[in-house]
Amino acid sequence: MPEKLLNITACTLSPLGDSAIVITFGNGMEYSIHKKIKLLMDLLEDEPFAGFIECVPAFTNLTVFYDPFVVYKDQKKSNDTEISPYEAVRSIMEMKLQDLKEIKEISHRTVSIPVCYGKEYGPDLEYVARYNDLTTDEVIHIHSTGEYLAYMIGFAPGFPFLGGMSEEIATPRRSSPRMTIPAGAVGIAGMQTGVYPISTPGGWQLIGQTPTKLFLPNVNPPSLLQAGDIVKFQPITDQEYKEMILKEGLQ
């Protein structure tokens, strides 16, 4: 008999305006919190309630968007009293939380992202090496042997917030941000690492470039990475990068 995953009094439920509810499980970047968020999200997507629109997972919480008018109409069918859509969704969430069961492991997909490090592909690689008293090869080795968990996708379509980078290569943001960072740039900012799916301005230290497209507007889902994925970076040569770019172009 699986145990209750959590005592529901351990999480907080609060409104985000009049059309969303936030379920918060803790206050840090922790795997145990991520697991609960993922389980609740899967449960809601498998068994959506009337008026459910979508969920957005983050580091410590899950935000659930709903249509208050649909919730109201659905609840009104079986109830004569005054109904608050938020209160109705809140009690649905409390029931769903009761249903969350402890499981030892949740499954994670592993996605390998090829990266051409350094030179014109990673103009800040040398800076990152110098900043951390390492050689560029050591930075590449540390970055590409790590395993990273995608806690959430946000900021831009397909942009992963990755946890688990080694402190040995942590480097502050550039003092002056670049006006444009190309799509596919792999960067470091403090303890974070990530990949820019579309071209944007930004202040991250760029160490490499991937030929892989992370945002795929005509594919469902449109993001290569999903919250819960394990990401590994695979070093590739110039030659391999160019061949892969050609292949991506043909697809």
Next chain:
Amino acid sequence: MSLRVIKPGLLTSIQDLGRKGFQQHGVIVSGAMDGHSLRIANMLVGNEEGEAALEITLMGPTIKIEKNCLISITGGNLSPTIDNHAIPMWRPILVKNGSMLRFEGCKSGCRAYLTVAGGFAIPEVMESKSTYLRAGIGGFMGRALKADDVLEFNEPSKTLGDKAFNGSFSFPNWFVNEKEFMPGGKPLIRFIDGSQYESFTDSSKDSFVAGAFKVSNQSDRMGYRLSGPTLELKDNGELLSEAVTNGSVQVPPDGNPIILLADSQTTGGYPKMAQVITADLPSIAQVKPGESIQFSRVNLKEAEKLLLQKERQLKELQVSISLALNKWLDT
């Protein structure tokens, strides 16, 4: 041939009620800034209320109509004319092939919505026709309209009848009372507490409702930057990124609040002072840069009541318009 853009105006893009269901992938919702005006514009031409429309900002486009069609224009009054005759808003208008539609200047509001019976023949991307300008997808080739763009129409669900065109256009004598949907003067924007409301100092909470905030020129569909009293946190703790939404009022370290709007990013890391109630989001959409707004605090129950009232009002309007439109087209 259907509609040809002669001059694009300041920012004219295809928008519907937004791209829902893809935020967990970092894909923003987009959609009309003033959803009420878009819905009413669709009702007036017999479309589904969420059909895509042209969202026209401040300086409108010049458009050549290249097919007899039924259109309507709602939202901000940007002085629409057809062949140099002023045309009314908030009602259906039959327009003759070859007519020239212009917008002569902004009298009130900020954004107008132009719909055509049948809707624009625009493919859906991720279940929506909205233009996601930053990512270059959706709408008309993922971008704002440019000169020489040609937009085709779908066949209207209702036949447009054999109304004789005396001139370039004709319209019925009934209309939607815009006063119910377009607040005049300095708008009062109602909010409920944001997720980090309690983290702000008491004096910041007081000045948020006491002061007027000016909408800066660096404002767009993604968000309105406000200047006025600066807001301070009790202590500067770092916040991990989490979901934000249309109407979230974020406060970056400089203390000047930003209201996130239709093109809001999906997640953000700044503390949220307030959340504008859904019923008042269309009012913000009609505020021009340089104008001021005033905030008023309500509780969640009140916000829900206002939203449900607005929805009921729109549903009733839908029924009345549908009856009147059928009658007008049949006679």
